[in-house]
Amino acid sequence: MSTPLGFVRSTVGRKVMMAVTGLMLVGFVAGHATGNLLVFKGPDALNAYGALLKSSAVVLWTVRLVLLTAVGVHIWAALTLIRLNQVSRPVAYAKHVPQASTLAARLMRAGGLLLLAFIVFHLLHLTTGTIHPGYTFSHTDVYSNVVSSFQVPWLALVYIVAMVALLAHLSHGVWSFFQTMGWNHPRFNTARRVFATVVALIVSLGFIAIPSAILGGMLR
Amino acid sequence: MSIDLNAKSPAGPLAQAWEQYKFDLKLVNPANKRKHTVLIVGSGLAGGSAAATLGELGYNVHCFCYQDSPRRAHSIAAQGGINAAKNYPNDGDSVWRLFYDTVKGGDFRSREANVYRLAQVSVNIIDQCVAQGVPFAREYGGLLANRSFGGAQVSRTFYARGQTGQQLLLGAYSALERQIAAGKVTMHARSEMLDLIVIDGQARGIVTRDMVTGKIETWFGDAVVLGTGGYGNVFYLSTNAKGCNVTAAYRAYKRGAAFANPCFTQIHPTCIPVAGDHQSKLTLMSESLRNDGRVWVPKKSGDHRAPGDIPEAERDYFLERKYPSFGNLAPRDISSRSAKEVCDEGRGVGPGGRGVYLDFAEAIGRLGEDTIRERYGNLFEMYERITDENPYKVPMRIYPAVHYTMGGLWVDYNLMGTIAGLFVIGEANFSDHGANRLGASALMQGLADGYFVLPYTIGNYIATHKLAAVDAAHPAARAVVDQVADRIARLLAVKGTRTVDSFHRELGLLLWENCGMARNAEGLQTALARIPELRAEFWRDVKVLGTGEELNQSLEKAGRVADYMEFAELMCRDALAREESCGGHFRTEYQTADGEAKRDDERFSHVAAWEYTGDETPPVRHIEPLEFENIQLATRSYK
Amino acid sequence: MNLTLHVWRQVDAGAPGRLVRYEARDVSPDMSFLEMLDVVNEGLIEKGEDPIAFDHDCREGICGSCGVMINGSAHGPMAGTATCQLHMRSFKDGDKIVIEPWRARAFPVLRDLIVDRSPLDRIIQAGGFVSIATGNAPDAHTILVPKQDAESAMDAAQCIGCGACVAACPNASAMLFTAAKVSHLGLLPQGQPERDRRALGMVTQMDLEGFGGCTNYGECTTACPKEISLETIARMNRDFRVATFRARPESAGAGSS
Known part of the structure; x- marks a missing residue:
């Protein structure tokens, strides 16, 4: 029962895997948001940053592979647990009133799926350039891609909505991370809640700042 | 027909009696134990601990309970604590003193040898429970805490908040579940014993009803053990669980087991009074409340003023008045009866006039509300939840309620009834508490019987009886x-x-x-x-x-x-x-x-032991004389 | 007061069930919830209808037998209170009350409001104990337990095994029940030798029984009549994780347990 396979099969083990991959992804989005904010320093800064990321194919693909695996594991664990949780109560209550759970917690599933769809969209939009409504996509001029796309209101709105979903997802996910890893202590629980909310806010507001600024005409 | 009431109490000095007796008991060869089946009815402190222990020893055990899990037996509701003659507080306790207190508290109607053994094994119980992980209250140094309980003059009561029974039962339950997992005990939950099968004068089986399917089933073994609790629910309203019943014991009685002292029932003085016709059970408030609460009623009968409007001079603190040295801590039977008397005089309080005040105003004034909250907070909350009255502001109302039955099936020193092979343990037997049980002694007796007495004596029975195989076709x-x-x-x-x-x-x-x-x-x-x-x-x-x-x-x-x-x-x-x-x-x-x-x-x-003689003929009263060789008969006085 | 009840009626595990409407008249606010059901049942019997079956026993909130969903919340609206200790003064005249059994795949309905909670016993069998046989114990004072640890262990050990945590959890997860026992024994020195085995065994059994997983909603702790903390779940998560990585294959020479 104490084999690695047993761990992966257990609900607790899968939650730990979600927590660990979740942490990796939080690290990634935090880094991503920080890099993106270079857009406010102008085209040169952002494009140089973009070029830097692509300077080594080995590093780039290693990072991509790691991230992809993390996303894959995160989603696989989530989907199998969701399936289990759905069958665990075959007859629903006629009346069930949540007493304690936060909205963020209850939105984890829907929000997670929304984010998955968004990631695909985002890759098609700003990585491969497959989606480029009304402008020409450039593989080197990241700045112009960003500014041109977010001048399209619906596109900006898609990003803003997705980042609100990210806010909710992270505010429960980061808090949940500690619980799942077993770090719950009455003396730190308030701090844990605050930390999760602050991380979620910083990351998502960091992202939201960019389409908002472009839409508002501050960046062009 | 006549029945044999030979108690088989060992002769010789009490202190060595049990040791010598155990040595004289025949043992069952370890390799043979699995060939012997024991049926245990009830999964409380007595039945659960016995089932676990017999399973550990290697017997093939079947355990039955009417609840959906053995963890729910009514032992779980005991609040106060468990006595043991550990003398950890160094306040003069000893096996002998616990023995003496129990015999005296029982008003000299119990058997010396049984009670002495109970006091002796009480110390092993605490060791056993601690090793199982029962979270008893501790001092800052990490040692076990003790308190004085039920008017005892030494602090010999071990406790786990107000849930001692729960924690002890969960300890026994965990040991039982371990044996179930090991395949030594087969558990039959939601099964009610409806009769006893006696073959050739020996208890060999039981008939049960599966409470889900209604299936009537028979079970056979080398011995039958009843740990089925007391019969307090005969009064309808009692502090017992709703399911507690006399059926198993009474069926055994009708099959030939003598029933001893059925009239010995304990009425607990501190229960929440009846609120109306819908009342389905009574709730006990821990006796410890009497350490700080003062019991009173108005001096005038028919005085319906609110308690706060009745001046000091018009209150009768009747326990303090009648029993100046023990006051509000007078033993259960005496306190209960005094409450009934004042209510019979028309001085009772609350709806229906069946209640007396238990007033904390003086204690709150002396110690502050915080101290009282620390000591009794959860009890006060429970009281308020049930009555919607705040006991920090208005006195509690309490009234006696049926709580425990000292009577039960007659057993000898081996805990065997008058039917060979029928063992009776815990509250279901009559043996240790005489005519009145002391606080925190019920848990002690249940576990003593199940962990430390029955496993020895039942082995002797099995080792010395050759039993033919029987089955449902008999x-x-x-x-x-x-x-x-x-x-x-x-x-x-x-x-x-x-x-x-x-x-x-x-x-x-x-x-x-x-x-x-x-x-x-x-x-x-x-x-x-x-x-x-x-x-x-x-x-x-x-x-x-x-x-x-x-x-x-x-x-x-x-x-x-x-x-x-x-x-x-x-x-x-x-x-x-x-x-x-x-x-x-x-x-x-x-x-x-x-x-x-x-x-x-x-x-x-x-001891009066009743023999069933038929539905149309009156039962016969037999007598087991009680001899007091080690304790002087004395009048109980708590004045 | 008068109330309208919608009660789940189901003859046995195989039969379909449905909500049936009953009128409860002249309910006294001093009744407990179960006493209100008693009175309804007396009326049903007098009319020749089958009474509503529900589990109950001690009626003082400690045995864990009772428990129903009352208007969508396990054990009803009062925090830290089992159904038997809930009183009708928590309701008002004219209220409509929906009463349903605990619902979980692992808890099949046996009749009306009664469910089979035996999975909880099997979880305990998988390790919720200290392996010590009767008579093996050293003197109680040889084991020192810091007061704080004894108190924390007691906080967890208070679990009454009613199953409200499962009922309240949107995933029908038994994490709080399992974690309470893992915590109780894991916090005490007596529980240390088997701490790893216990966490692994109990979590594995919990999963086998068909309960859902934990998504850290916190519904369980809110429904719990003993208010067992989510901290216990964190502790079990940690014990399980640590045990997995610390476990060694049992050596060939080691006997069975």
Whole structure:
């Protein structure tokens, strides 16, 4: 029962895997948001940053592979647990009133799926350039891609909505991370809640700042 | 027919008696134990601990309980604590003192040898429970905490907040579950024992009803152990769980097991009073409340003023007045009776006038509300939840309620009844508490019997008896099964107009009035005349819907109440025959000039053991004389 | 007061069930919830209808037998209170009350409001104990337990095994029940030798029984009549994780347990 396979099969083990991959992804989005904010320093800064990321194919693909695996594991664990949780109560209550759970917690599933769809969209939009409504996509001029796309209101709105979903997802996910890893202590629980909310806010507001600024005409 | 009431108490000095006795007991070869089956009915402190221990020893054990899990047995509700002669506080306790206190507290109606052994093994119980992980209260140094309980003059009570029974039971339950996992114990939950199978004078099996499917099943073994608790629910309202019943014990009685001292019932002084006709059970408030609460009623009868409006001079702190040295901490039987007296005088408080105040105002004034909250916070909350009154502001109202039954099936020193191979443990037997049980001693007795006494004595029985294999085809077994099935069919066939509960309530009230805290010949005669009538009405007019082949809670209740209808009569007979007052048995005709219980050691220093002789013939009262070689008979005085 | 009840009726595990409407008249605010059901049942029996079956026993909030969903919340609206200790003064005249059994795949309905909670016993069998046989124990004072640890262990050990945590959890997860026992024994020195085995065994059994997983909603702790903390779940998560990585294959020479 104490084999690695047993761990992966257990609900607790899968939650730990979600927590660990979740942490990796939080690290990634935090880094991503920080890099993106270079857009406010102008085209040169952002494009140089973009070029830097692509300077080594080995590093780039290693990072991509790691991230992809993390996303894959995160989603696989989530989907199998969701399936289990759905069958665990075959007859629903006629009346069930949540007493304690936060909205963020209850939105984890829907929000997670929304984010998955968004990631695909985002890759098609700003990585491969497959989606480029009304402008020409450039593989080197990241700045112009960003500014041109977010001048399209619906596109900006898609990003803003997705980042609100990210806010909710992270505010429960980061808090949940500690619980799942077993770090719950009455003396730190308030701090844990605050930390999760602050991380979620910083990351998502960091992202939201960019389409908002472009839409508002501050960046062009 | 006659029954053998040889107690088999070992001779010689008490202190070595049990050790020597254990040595003399025959052992079962370890390799043979698995060939022997023991049936254990009940999974509380006694039954659960016995099942676990016998499983550990290697026997093949079947354990039965009516609840959906052995963890729910009513031992779980015990609040206060468990006594043990550890003398950790170094305040002068000893095995001998616990023995002495228990015999005296029981008003000299218990057997010395049994009680001494109980006091001896009490120390092992604490060791065992701690090793199991029972989270007893601790001091800052990491050692176990003790408190004084129920008026004891030493601090020998171990406790786990107000949930000691729960924690001890969960300890026994965990040991039991370990044996279930190991395949040594087979657990049968939601199974109710409906009869005992006696073959060639030996208890060899039981008949049970699967409470989900209604299936009647038979089980056979080398010995049958009853750990089925007390019969307090005969009163309908008691602090017992709703499911607690006398059926297993009473069926054994009808198969030939003598029933000892059925009239010895304990009425606990601090329960929440009845609120209305809908009342289904009574809730105990821990006795520890009397450490700081003062008990009083108005001096004038019919004084309906709010408690706060009654000036000090018009209050009667009757326990302090009558028992100046023990005051509010007077033993349970005495406190209960005093409360009844003042209510009978019309001075009771609350709706119906059946209540007395337990007032914390003085303690709050002296110690502050915070200290009181720290000591009794959870009890105060529970009280407020039930009554909607805030005991920090207004005095609690309490009234006595049936709590424990000292009587039970007669057993010898081996805990075996008058049927060979029928062992009875815990509250279901009569052995250790005499006519009154001390606080925190019930848990001690249940675990002593199950962990440390029965496992030895049952081995001796099995080792010394060669038993032929029996199965359901045996004519005796078939006859019992037929009787069980017939009885269920008869209950369902009545199709009368009254619910089971309405009969139970009526019976309970009748007993409470006539065989409760105070009894007299006239009342008992009234009850003895009325019970057979009520029983006849029950069998003529009870309404039990549904069938026997399904989960049918009315049918379960009906079977239990039918037994209570017969058992109540036995209780009243016993109370009538015991023409003295002792412990919880108070006959108004036998009291001193100042209203205290008057024992009659000349005529009644004995155990009364009743033998069933048939439905149409009265039971026969047998006597086991009690000899006190180590303790001087004395009048209990708490003045 | 008068109330309208919608009660789940189901003859046995195989039969379909449905909500049936009953009128509860002249309910006293001093009744407990179960006493209100008693009175309804008396009325049903008198009318010749099958009474509503529900589990109950001690009626003082400690045995864990009772428990129903009352208007969508386990054990009803009062925090830290089992159904038997809930009083009708928590409701008002004219209220409509929906009463349903605990619902979980692992808890099949046996009849009306009664469910089979035996999975909880099997979880305990998988390690919720200290392996010590009767008579093996050293003197109680040889084991020192810091007061704080004893108190924390007691906080967890208070679990009454009613199953409200499962009922309240949107995933029908038994994490709080399991974690309470893992915590109780894991916090005490007596529980240390088997701490790893216990966490692994109990979590594995919990999963086998068909309960859902934990998504840290916190519904369980809110429904719990003993208010067992989510901290216990964190502790079990940690114990399980640590045990997995610390476990070694049992050596060939080691006997069975």
